Amino acid sequence: MNPEDTAQAPIHSLENCLAVVDSLLREIIRHGGFALAPAIHPVTGDPAGAEPAEYVLEFTGEDAGLLLERNGALLDALEHVVLKAARVDEEHLGRIVFDCEDWRTLRTEELKLTAQIAAERVLETGDPFALSPMSPRERRIIHMALKNRPGLRTMSEGGGAERRVVILPAGPSMGNPGR
Numbered sequence: 001m002n003p004e005d006t007a008q009a010p011i012h013s014l015e016n017c018l019a020v021v022d023s024l025l026r027e028i029i030r031h032g033g034f035a036l037a038p039a040i041h042p043v044t045g046d047p048a049g050a051e052p053a054e055y056v057l058e059f060t061g062e063d064a065g066l067l068l069e070r071n072g073a074l075l076d077a078l079e080h081v082v083l084k085a086a087r088v089d090e091e092h093l094g095r096i097v098f099d100c101e102d103w104r105t106l107r108t109e110e111l112k113l114t115a116q117i118a119a120e121r122v123l124e125t126g127d128p129f130a131l132s133p134m135s136p137r138e139r140r141i142i143h144m145a146l147k148n149r150p151g152l153r154t155m156s157e158g159g160g161a162e163r164r165v166v167i168l169p170a171g172p173s174m175g176n177p178g179r
Contacts, residue, residue: 036060
């Protein structure tokens with residue numbers, strides 16, 4: 001399958017999306033000379049993400065470590081580029097996730113713990129607490145982790161790569177405090 005032929009219109013079936021993503025990804029890996037082997041698996045058990053994916057595209061191989069450097073920046077970039085280049089329909093974007101060495105699961109648990117520690121600090125001091133800049137996926141994990149926490153609210157502030165979650169004491173609602 002030629003990737004140029006598949007990138008003309010959004011693909012509507014999740015199974016077709018997976019086939020196109022797999023084909024495109026294998027071409028990128030081959031042309032890039034990476035020592036990586038992708039494998040698509042259905043998600044089983046209790047997913048750790050805020051919006052559980054249905055399929056995980058897991059990478060193994062000698063170059064797996066490259067995907068995880070700088071907080072998984074290459075893994076995130078590869079996921080973004082491949083899903084966009086494959087013209088995956090908007091409704092399927094969150095249903096397919098790329099992972100390597102369970103990095104996403106471990107990162108999700110780390111973010112949830114960070115959210116709880118920061119929340120305790122806000123409750124103790126009454127002062128807002130701004131977390132480090134994060135990707136939209138990571139910000140969503142923080143928002144969801146604290147969504148039902150009494151006495152707190154969260155909001156995102158900043159723009160682009162500097163967008164971050166701020167945890168605040170609950171108070172008069174201004175706009176949409178959860179985003």
